[in-house]
Amino acid sequence: MSRLSRREFVYMMAVLGAAPVFANSHTRMTNTNKLEDYYKLKPFGNTRLLHLTDCHAQLVPVYFREPSVNLGFFDNLGKPPHIVGEKFLDYYGIKDNPRLEYAYTCVNFEKHAKAMGRTGGFAQIKTVVDFLKNSFGADKTLLLDGGDTWQGSWTALQTRGKDMVGAMNLLGVDIAVGHWEFTYTAKEVLENVKLLNAEFLAQNVKVKESALFDGAEAYDEDKGYAFKPYTIKKINGSRVAIIGQAFPYTTIANPQRFIPDWSFSINKDGMQELVNEIRENEKPDAVIVLSHNGYDTDRKMAQVCTGIDFIMGGHTHDGVPEAVPVKNKEGTTYVCNAGSNGKFLNVLDLDIQNGKIKDFKFTLLPIFSDLIPEDKEMKKYIEDVRAPFKKELTREIATTDETLFRRGNFNGSWDQIICDALVDVKDAEIALSPGFRWGTSVMPGQAITFDDLATQTAMTYPETYRRGITGKDIKAILEDVADNLFNPDPFYQQGGDMVRTGGISYKINPTANIGERISDITLTRNGQKLQANKEYQVAGWSTVGSKSPGEPVWETVETYLKSVKHVKNLKIDTPDIIGIKGNPGIVS
Numbered sequence: 249m250s251r252l253s254r255r256e257f258v259y260m261m262a263v264l265g266a267a268p269v270f271a272n273s274h275t276r277m278t279n280t281n282k283l284e285d286y287y288k289l290k291p292f293g294n295t296r297l298l299h300l301t302d303c304h305a306q307l308v309p310v311y312f313r314e315p316s317v318n319l320g321f322f323d324n325l326g327k328p329p330h331i332v333g334e335k336f337l338d339y340y341g342i343k344d345n346p347r348l349e350y351a352y353t354c355v356n357f358e359k360h361a362k363a364m365g366r367t368g369g370f371a372q373i374k375t376v377v378d379f380l381k382n383s384f385g386a387d388k389t390l391l392l393d394g395g396d397t398w399q400g401s402w403t404a405l406q407t408r409g410k411d412m413v414g415a416m417n418l419l420g421v422d423i424a425v426g427h428w429e430f431t432y433t434a435k436e437v438l439e440n441v442k443l444l445n446a447e448f449l450a451q452n453v454k455v456k457e458s459a460l461f462d463g464a465e466a467y468d469e470d471k472g473y474a475f476k477p478y479t480i481k482k483i484n485g486s487r488v489a490i491i492g493q494a495f496p497y498t499t500i501a502n503p504q505r506f507i508p509d510w511s512f513s514i515n516k517d518g519m520q521e522l523v524n525e526i527r528e529n530e531k532p533d534a535v536i537v538l539s540h541n542g543y544d545t546d547r548k549m550a551q552v553c554t555g556i557d558f559i560m561g562g563h564t565h566d567g568v569p570e571a572v573p574v575k576n577k578e579g580t581t582y583v584c585n586a587g588s589n590g591k592f593l594n595v596l597d598l599d600i601q602n603g604k605i606k607d608f609k610f611t612l613l614p615i616f617s618d619l620i621p622e623d624k625e626m627k628k629y630i631e632d633v634r635a636p637f638k639k640e641l642t643r644e645i646a647t648t649d650e651t652l653f654r655r656g657n658f659n660g661s662w663d664q665i666i667c668d669a670l671v672d673v674k675d676a677e678i679a680l681s682p683g684f685r686w687g688t689s690v691m692p693g694q695a696i697t698f699d700d701l702a703t704q705t706a707m708t709y710p711e712t713y714r715r716g717i718t719g720k721d722i723k724a725i726l727e728d729v730a731d732n733l734f735n736p737d738p739f740y741q742q743g744g745d746m747v748r749t750g751g752i753s754y755k756i757n758p759t760a761n762i763g764e765r766i767s768d769i770t771l772t773r774n775g776q777k778l779q780a781n782k783e784y785q786v787a788g789w790s791t792v793g794s795k796s797p798g799e800p801v802w803e804t805v806e807t808y809l810k811s812v813k814h815v816k817n818l819k820i821d822t823p824d825i826i827g828i829k830g831n832p833g834i835v836s
Contacts, residue, residue: 299594301562304400309366309617319833329566333835351614368590371622394562399428402702427495449492451477452515459509489532493539497742544738550574550581641699648815654687667750669808676787679750712798757826
């Protein structure tokens with residue numbers, strides 16, 4: 249197989265890049281502009297796979313700022329997705345194009361957002377999906393959902409993910425996998441899976457033997473699969489195998505208590521055995537893994553497992569505009585990702601001949617909401633979903649002069665507000681907030697609504713705490729999370745981004761050994777060094793092991809924002825990062 253050439257990539261992106269930049273975000277596509285002017289792809293191949301992931305329940309268009317810090321080290325240094333800002337534009341040869349700057353990077357974000365408005369939105373995605381299906385052939389197209397779809401909004405939390413199940417059904421999703429889906433109870437997950445028209449796959453989620461003995465439900469009791477591990481789809485005369493891979497560290501990064509009977513793992517040996525079994529018994533023309541491992545973990549899986557043609561991944565929210573080839577001992581596997589928050593749609597066109605993939609074309613399509621008419625049926629569905637909560641969602645809490653965002657390896661401005669709120673409202677010295685990747689952005693001059701706050705906090709274990717923790721244990725927490733993020737072996741990268749902090753500053757050396765990355769932890773209020781044996785009052789939320797006793801964090805943050813009224817001159821507690829000179833994963 250040959251991958252899409254840089255020339256073809258630039259041509260396909262130039263089509264979208266040539267779209268006009270309107271003077272204001274309220275301008276919609278005019279009668280003289282048609283969807284096919286921007287979203288029609290050159291005809292190629294005989295099988296089309298559409299792929300979206302990590303929308304985090306964002307039914308309506310959003311602002312979303314791409315990261316200015318996404319550091320890569322060791323084997324991942326200087327490789328996508330660990331290239332950001334201007335360096336990303338240089339790498340892909342798409343510099344000086346406002347549309348593509350806005351889609352793929354944080355460069356001139358405020359300027360472009362003001363001109364081009366929001367991205368994503370399920371009514372817009374539905375329009376594009378239907379267009380791409382119908383223009384290619386609906387019978388030759390599959391729509392894949394890479395997970396993290398049922399969580400991240402107030403309506404998703406209140407309906408326990410069922411609003412998103414309905415949206416997925418209306419969108420026409422064929423196959424899905426999960427991660428934050430598993431932060432509802434097992435009963436709720438199974439109920440939603442039964443309501444879902446798509447096949448829900450996971451080769452790496454097993455029912456524990458003790459639970460099986462007690463009569464727990466399983467897809468395959470003999471092999472212990474909690475869900476169907478793979479499916480075979482017949483498309484235009486070809487047999488395409490799709491294997492599901494859930495987030496392998498769900499019960500480390502999220503509470504086991506909601507899903508006590510299920511175990512999660514990378515299961516690379518099981519993956520290889522399954523691929524071999526499928527190749528031998530099913531005789532597929534293509535083998536695709538729909539994964540929620542995270543980009544670097546997918547890349548390693550592509551190295552150690554053979555017989556996989558493509559890994560279509562999620563979890564790390566990386567918008568990578570190419571299918572990256574990864575060599576293994578028997579050939580090449582291509583790895584791709586589709587960003588987050590409904591901002592992108594992957595299009596993988598396959599030319600399948602004589603029992604194998606002869607060639608392919610891959611495109612990562614940005615969903616520019618201002619260029620796409622809303623699908624009427626999906627728009628009506630979304631309005632109906634939001635209607636019971638409209639008063640709450642539109643309630644204004646505060647205003648901001650700052651761009652509020654989360655995504656990045658370290659504190660974003662939204663994270664800082666959460667940490668400041670925890671310190672202030674809980675009367676703490678230090679705040680710790682999880683390094684979640686989900687959460688949208690708020691523009692300067694915009695009112696902060698409860699809907700905006702919910703995109704940062706709406707989850708099933710939002711309870712807060714305030715407790716005494718020694719300096720030694722605070723350092724241990726920072727070291728543990730840093731290892732999850734920067735471990736040289738991607739199979740040991742088990743969480744999100746770095747824990748967000750308030751009230752302290754510190755130095756971090758991402759390439760140091762475990763237990764030696766964090767140093768010089770200092771209290772920001774007085775400049776004093778953290779003392780190992782002294783106990784400090786620490787506030788936080790989202791405890792994995794057991795439920796915390798405090799109020800939901802959205803109440804904490806709302807209380808704080810109402811007292812502040814207007815966010816300005818926000819100081820972000822960013823650590824001093826050692827050893828990053830020349831690293832293209834940070835905007836200098």
